[in-house]
Each structure stands twice: as structure tokens, then as C-alpha cells.
Amino acid sequence: MVEVxxxxxxxxxxxxxxxxxxxxxxxxxxxxxxxxxxxxWRAREGRALFxxxxxxxxxxxxxxxxxxxxxxxxxxxxxxxx
Amino acid sequence: MHVDMDAFFASVEQRxxxxxxxxxxxxxxxxxxxxxxxxxxxxxxxxxxAGMPVAQAMRLCPALIRVEGNxxxxxxxxxQVIALLREVTPLVEVASIDxxxxxxTGSLRLFGGAEALARRVKARIREEVGLACSVGVAPNKLMxxxxxxxxxxxxxxxxTAEELPAWLEHLPxxxxxGIGPRLGAALTAMGVRTCAELxxxxxxxxxARFGIVGRHLHEMARGVDSTPVVPTEERxxxxxxxxxxxxxxxLHDREPMRRHLFRLAEEVARRLRKGRYxxxxxxxxxxYADFVTWSRQTTLEAPLDEGLAIYDAARxxxxxxxxxxxxxxxxxxxxxHLVHARDQxxxxxxxxxxxxxxxxxxxxxxxxxxxxxTRATLLQMETRTxxxxxxxxxxx
Numbered sequence: 176m177v178e179v180x181x182x183x184x185x186x187x188x189x190x191x192x193x194x195x196x197x198x199x200x201x202x203x204x205x206x207x208x209x210x211x212x213x214x215x216w217r218a219r220e221g222r223a224l225f226x227x228x229x230x231x232x233x234x235x236x237x238x239x240x241x242x243x244x245x246x247x248x249x250x251x252x253x254x255x256x257x
Numbered sequence: 258m259h260v261d262m263d264a265f266f267a268s269v270e271q272r273x274x275x276x277x278x279x280x281x282x283x284x285x286x287x288x289x290x291x292x293x294x295x296x297x298x299x300x301x302x303x304x305x306x307a308g309m310p311v312a313q314a315m316r317l318c319p320a321l322i323r324v325e326g327n328x329x330x331x332x333x334x335x336x337q338v339i340a341l342l343r344e345v346t347p348l349v350e351v352a353s354i355d356x357x358x359x360x361x362t363g364s365l366r367l368f369g370g371a372e373a374l375a376r377r378v379k380a381r382i383r384e385e386v387g388l389a390c391s392v393g394v395a396p397n398k399l400m401x402x403x404x405x406x407x408x409x410x411x412x413x414x415x416x417t418a419e420e421l422p423a424w425l426e427h428l429p430x431x432x433x434x435g436i437g438p439r440l441g442a443a444l445t446a447m448g449v450r451t452c453a454e455l456x457x458x459x460x461x462x463x464x465a466r467f468g469i470v471g472r473h474l475h476e477m478a479r480g481v482d483s484t485p486v487v488p489t490e491e492r493x494x495x496x497x498x499x500x501x502x503x504x505x506x507x508l509h510d511r512e513p514m515r516r517h518l519f520r521l522a523e524e525v526a527r528r529l530r531k532g533r534y535x536x537x538x539x540x541x542x543x544x545y546a547d548f549v550t551w552s553r554q555t556t557l558e559a560p561l562d563e564g565l566a567i568y569d570a571a572r573x574x575x576x577x578x579x580x581x582x583x584x585x586x587x588x589x590x591x592x593x594h595l596v597h598a599r600d601q602x603x604x605x606x607x608x609x610x611x612x613x614x615x616x617x618x619x620x621x622x623x624x625x626x627x628x629x630x631t632r633a634t635l636l637q638m639e640t641r642t643x644x645x646x647x648x649x650x651x652x653x
Contacts, residue, residue: 213274214269214273216327216329216330217333219626220626221622221624222624223625227329227330229274236274236275236276254276256276
């Protein structure tokens, strides 16, 4: 089930050349340790560049949006079974 | 060589979401009345295919998982695939977002032959993009596309010139690219079902029945196709620019339909200006609840690239139509007869002001995103996303 969130979150990421590793995210007072980045794509809104990451902690899928200019992270949506 | 990504949009979604893998999914637009744009291979045994309304697909497979399409994701993935293909040969023709033709004649020695090259392409797309594709290798584009289609999913098929007659002997004509259900039915009415049967019909009989297409059909039946692979950067200019919208509910009143036409005209105009095109012919498409589709057009003296002017032309066409009572489910606006737009200053001050306001709107929307600044009439309109057109091709 997809849930639209669109809330700012804290994210620990390692930008490693072409690859980005997402280590953890903090959302609504809870820490989620990220096991895998399952997808990455880019999108533009006007001139603003956004990097999107699909990541999972093994129980849930999170779609994160990184504003490349403002260096801000947002949790855009989640997906979990049920 | 023809490379065709398998269930492209659905596979991209399954790649990015482990919970969707191995399950029946359908990618569609965000509205409940939208149609399936891609169905996973797990959904296909239920009869679900692209173009089917989502509601019908859900009835066929209640366990179907519906995924809202994400054009940015598919375009980026497609560009990754195209970049890999261009490492094999510069002669890559992007036929659509999920299929390409490659002229590999000059690369055969470098990669150890056609099959080795095709296997390498498949392996690299699998490893670096994480998706499966089907590859057809043949003496021409028509047969390469046939071969990739016959090898689906995740297959590789090479058809040599010597093998073609045997392959075509019992092949239904509708398996050939370009022979759809209508043409297939017309051929069936002539007693023609297979390519071999079609090849035995005299060209004169085919041209008498189908006009200029008749000769082409005769060649297709024999596996003959002389169309070259045209790399994207050498392709001819666009012939038309259009948008369609499936409405959330069937509409009977003209006024809300006019607002949708206005929005579509603005979207078409924006794309025309981005491509530095203008067009003289404006076509309006109306699809009724029973899927009967109607389209009419008007051709103007001067080419247009402004939303308001395109809307004015579209509205005149639309207002001249007597609507059927059962409601409209889809609207479309297309501009064709395109010419390259020139930055010529209009003579009349009123037109100069209008041009300046459009340019100002473009500047704001270029900076902050589409419809950041728009006409007041369109402010209350929903801005839900729509799936990308299957005919998407990258800019040259």
C-alpha cells in the first residue's frame, strides 16, 4: 500500500562518485537503518534538480527526494504490504 | 538488430520495489479511469494488456497491484539503455521509449559476430540497468522486430536470410509489424492468413484492394524491408504535437470540457515553443463512454504556438460538434502541419503584448516548473500526472 507522506526527514548518505549509499533516515522520531537502495532517478521541476531514491529497511520501502540545490531531504511516500 | 525491453514500465517498477517482484502489476495513470500502460508478465495470463481500462483489468485479476506511472523514472532508465546501445554502434534508432533498432553491420567483427554482440547487449542491460530485454537479429528492421517479438520474454532470436522463407511459411500476417487487426481482417476476408499466402497473392490484386500499401504488403510477406536505421539525431522533424486526457468521470456539459481543452492547448503550445515549432492544423479528439472516437480538425492561415490561439481554434471545432448523449471520457488536442517557428515581432501592439506575456510565463515556468504561472481559468484544474506516451523519443 502506497502512502503519500511529503515530510522533511533527516538522512545519512554517502555520495560516492556515481553511487549514493543511504545509511539511515529519521522520520517521526524513529530511526530506520537502510539495507538497500533499490532505485535512483532524477527529475526537474523548472531548473531545480531532484534526486529520488527508493530505499528499504527490509520491512518497508521509502521514496526519498533530495533537492540538489537546497541540500534538503524529503520523504515523499512509503510502500508496505497490506 | 531490434532491442525491445520486456514489459518496460512494469519491470522498472518491479526492479525498484522488492514487494512487487513476481506479482501481477499494472502501471497506469493516476486516475481510476485511466488505462493500463504496461502489465507485468505475471498479470498477462489474466488477459491484462496495455490499453485496457484499469477497472476492467481489476475485474480480470482482483489481486492486481496498480502502480501509478512515473515518467521521470522511465525516461532516465530508457536513456541508460540507449547509452549502452550506443557503445555498440552509433547507428541507434530510438523507435519508442522501450525499443530501438541498431545497424550493427559495422560492429560485427569487433564483437565477434551478431549473436555474440546480441548476448553482450542483453548481459549489459541486465547487469547495469537491472532489466530484461528481447533481442532480434535479422537482415532488416521488419524481420528483426519480428524476431525480438517471437523471442519474448528475455529471449534472443537470429533469423538469417536463408531461414526467412521457412519462418514466414506459416506465420500469421498479423505477427508482422504494421499489420494490425483491421488490415488483418481485410486480408482474412481475401482468404489470406499467413505470410506465405500473402506472398502468393499477385501484387496487382493487392494494390487494387489496398492501393499503394498493397506493394508494401507483398514485400513484407516475403520478409523484404529496405527502410534504413535512422539514428535519432538524423531523424526528420516532428510532424505533430498532441496531448490527450482521460477524464475522471464521463462529462456531459461542454463548459468543463472546454476548460480541459484549454489546458491541453496550453500543454501542446508549451511543447511546441520548447521545440521551436508552430503549426497550422488543430485537431480535437473526443472519445465517448463507449470508446467510439471522433476527431475533427481545422487548418488556419498562419501557424500557431500560443495556447490561447490554439484553444480558440480547438473550441471552434468543438463547439461545432453535436455531442452524443452518453458522455465523454477522453479529450485530445493535436497541432500538426508544423513549421519551424521564427522569432518575428508581431506588427500589432496588442499581439506584441500577448507575445511578451507568453514569453514572461515561459521564463517563470522554465525556472520554477510547469504551470507555476498559468491562466486564471486553469487555476482550479487538477494537475495529476499522466503516463508518458509510448512513442516517447529523446530529443536529438
